[in-house]
Amino acid sequence: MQDSHALVQTAPGNSAPAEKQTDDAPRVIPRQLTPGQKAAIIVRLLLNEGADLPLEELPDELQERLTLQLGRMGLVDRVTLAAVAQEFADALDSVGLAFPHGLAGALDAVNGKIAPATAARLRKVAGVRQVGDPWLRLRDTPAEDLARMAQAESTEVAAVMLSKLDTAKAAQLLAQLPGPVARRITYAVSKTANVTPEAVERIGWSLAAQLDQRPVPAFTDSPDTRVGAILNQSPPSTRDGLLDALDEEDTEFASAVRKSIFTFAHIATRIAARDVPAILREVDQPVLITALAGARTEDDKASVDYLLSNISARMADNLREEIAERGKVKQAEAEEAMTQIVGAIRTLVDAGTITLVEADADGNED
Secondary structure, rough: HHHHHHHOOOOOOOOOOEOOOOOHHHHHOOOEEEEEHHEEEEEEHHHOOOOOHHHHHHOOHHHHHHHHHHHEEEEEHHOOOOOOOOHHHHHHHHHOOOOOHHHHHHHHOOOOOOOOHHHHHHOOOOOOOOOOOOOHHHHHHOHHHHHHHHHHHHHHHHHHHHHOOOOOHHHHHHHHHHHHHHHHHHHHHHHOOOOOOHHHHHHHHHHHOOOOHHOOOOOOOOOOHHHHHHHHHOHHHHHHHHHHHHHHHOOOHHHHHHHHOOHHHHHHHHOOOOOOOHHHOOOOOOHHHHHHOOOOOHHHHHHHHHHOOOHHHHHHHHHHHHHHHHHHHHHHHHHHHHHHHHHHHHHHOOOOOOOOOOOOEEEEEE
């Protein structure tokens, strides 16, 4: 099929099926066809069967040549049709492995598998994005990135972008925009009725080119998330001191860091009750007892009560007995045990087993 598409040619005038005289009776033999004519027959046959052929992915020149060839074919006899279909089926059976077409297709195939810097460098090769549909790539772009692009473009361009996105992604885009901007763009959609397909395609390529021009970040996580992850593993005294210092330097950044921090004290407000048993299964019993027995602050004690109230009564009673037997726990030991429990929770979150309840910048439950 690929070879036939690639070799679409202008067909000569149709001729009547050739006949060959034998000793018994005349026998109809298949017509001699060019690769382009064969491609046209296969395309027509598949379309008649209801196949969804992505012909728009072909280069414009091949789309045009194929369409012209379809218009010239006229009638095709059954013998020729059967021969072409059999040849096509044999060609498919002989295919062992198919590779993407060109560098653009190769980049799409290895997306997420090669280094971002390498992918960005290859995408800058001249013409690499000039094959295919730029809007497919834009639809896979995070809504917050699209929102930044929409605010940097004219309202009319942003309206075209909104119109080309699927409804779910368009709704996410509007949610990322300030109210007045979102209203202007939404209203501008009413002015896009006469926009030509060529203009929409040019806008798509222009926006896709902006994605290629963005620098590739060295870190996948945001700065506040990275600092929050470090402070999660820090002793409370160190964490509180650093947060106070951040407040003096950059209040907004300090608030973002606080939102990304998760400590033992946050268990009561940011862990769903159904996830408590899964968490306790990941923690060694001596570590759990040490952490529960060592709770001193009101928030830590609230987390202890929350954990005990969301397991079976029998298990909770057994843990209370062991806590009483454990007696007084040194602060350093308690903090280390609590840190291990937090680490177990983070492991479950990263694996997608549990999900933290969202909190606002002050650490309150959303």
